Amino acid sequence: MEIFRYSEKETRWLAARDPVLGKAIAKIGPLRREVIPDLFEALARSIVNQQISDKAARTIWGRLETRIGEVTPATVARLEPEDLHGCGMSLRKAGYLQCAARAASEGRLSAEEFAGLPDDEVIRRLTALPGVGVWTAEMLMIFSMQRPDVVSFGDAAIRRGIMRLYGLQTLGRTEFDVYRSRWSPHGSVASFYLWAVAHRKEW
Template identity: 55%
Template sequence: MKQLFQYGPAEIDYLKKRDKKLGAAIDEIGMIERTVNPDLFTALVASVASQQISAKAAETVCARLEDQFGIISPESIASATEEEIQKCGMSMRKAGYIRGIGSAVTEGRLDLSALRELPDNDVISQLTALNGVGVWTAEMLLIFSMERQDVVSWGDLAIRRGMMRLYGKETIDRAAFERYRKRYSPYGSVASLYLWEISHQ
């Protein structure tokens, strides 16, 4: 059974009080169901494997990884060759990144369980120290694996497009983005779900 990002009346009521335009969009759209993967390692591997390819292609690559390795674990990935990982349908560079992540965990350079106790910015700092993991990837893991509640990604073009559509702007600069982000806090991740939806309308 798929696990969904959890939010409810408290978060919705807060956002509607803080921002009338967002509140109207929430009423129109209704509840949004987005799946999460609480296994941080497999979520991290899938995020790197999925970079710069379509959602359908990403599903195929992740399915091939499961076929190849069974349970995707730090041990199974670290003990594989880059060629074995690459055969699952990705570039050799991505295969190297993924193997490097497995090695970082098995060698103790990255403690995934300890990440859950850290504030968001420290999680981002640790994850972006890995080759192949940028700020946007780390932020998506905060939302869709760790279910952190207050993430609005400046680096996500769809988030910015959603803001522009919601507020009737042709462009949005960093200062305006930060004003909206602070307005949504501490439920920025829920606002992000709606901004993504608005961006596709």
């Protein structure tokens, strides 16, 4: 299992820049977030997981592995949509997964190439794939590519974490961007703590 790489350097920087977030970091302590370095696998899992429970997603992924072994662009591309549907996913998701496999096989889903591109260009290229929206692209940037400065406005838990932490009743895009710029260039680590704040019963 690989973990998102960060250290006290980033958390100290965030605490110095934003004392409110700094108190949350001190209260919560170090966080370990698993990443999937293989970009195709990360995208495939994201597609499978869309709009279903974690338990259902694990079941479908297990069936897929039983059917084809390692889930790679080549093994997925050999299947018909009906074969993927037989693993429990919808035909629409099956189409998304096969499009992702083709993109990876053709070099359009290359983590090495993406590494030299700015975030907005990576988002543009990922969202050109069927079934990949901005939120999915941003999650891939964090949990596969380990990009350091991603705070997603489209993530409801991120917004809820900001509102709980700062005592806000509403949070518009303009105000959100002020917070996000405050945490740059370590926004991804800030995101981890905002998720933690959002999911605690009390704060």
